[in-house]
Amino acid sequence: QNVSGASRLAAGAMQLILLALGLVAGSELVGVPSGDLGSSIGGPVGVFVPWLGVAVFGVGVVWFNGARPSARIWILLVLYVAYAGQVVGGLFFGSALSSFFGALAMTPVALLAARQRSGPTPLVMFLPGFWILVPGALGLDGVTRILGGGAGSGAGALITTITSMVGISLGILLGLVLVASEPERPWTQAQQTTSE
Numbered sequence: 534q535n536v537s538g539a540s541r542l543a544a545g546a547m548q549l550i551l552l553a554l555g556l557v558a559g560s561e562l563v564g565v566p567s568g569d570l571g572s573s574i575g576g577p578v579g580v581f582v583p584w585l586g587v588a589v590f591g592v593g594v595v596w597f598n599g600a601r602p603s604a605r606i607w608i609l610l611v612l613y614v615a616y617a618g619q620v621v622g623g624l625f626f627g628s629a630l631s632s633f634f635g636a637l638a639m640t641p642v643a644l645l646a647a648r649q650r651s652g653p654t655p656l657v658m659f660l661p662g663f664w665i666l667v668p669g670a671l672g673l674d675g676v677t678r679i680l681g682g683g684a685g686s687g688a689g690a691l692i693t694t695i696t697s698m699v700g701i702s703l704g705i706l707l708g709l710v711l712v713a714s715e716p717e718r719p720w721t722q723a724q725q726t727t728s729e
Contacts, residue, residue: 594661604653607646611658615639632666633700640708
């Protein structure tokens with residue numbers, strides 16, 4: 534378990550670094566200063582574009598992983614529930630704890646969707662939902678700022694990312710307890726219900 538966890542952590546860190554290098558290179562190509570990479574967009578565009586981004590991310594995940602056609606709607610549903618939970622949690626408790634509420638919202642939805650006849654296994658929906666939460670946003674923002682030259686603000690964003698990862702873990706655990714009839718074996722229970 535330690536080797537498996539360490540290799541996944543290393544793979545996730547490498548993915549963040551590659552994405553950040555692409556952002557820094559792209560910003561240099563079009564002439565955007567590295568200090569402006571993490572700034573948010575205001576107005577109506579800043580409100581609607583993230584929701585569109587969730588759909589684009591979901592379509593990319595479905596296409597890249599070759600998900601079944603019947604699984605597409607469930608994956609998108611879990612992604613939108615995770616993002617909506619994160620947005621609502623961020624409004625009331627700040628960005629560091631917003632991922633807790635996103636994970637808390639998406640876990641029961643993934644488990645309940647897996648019990649439907651056309652629903653995939655919970656892990657198929659769960660992993661994209663996990664990546665839509667903070668490690669894909671604040672972690673990438675922090676690594677991009679470090680690579681772009683702002684090490685102080687980047688380190689702060691990475692610390693917030695670690696806090697958010699703990700929040701995601703707690704949200705998933707609480708979501709499992711709320712929905713699974715056997716919290717010790719939630720994934721197996723969902724698969725058994727689906728197959729019957």
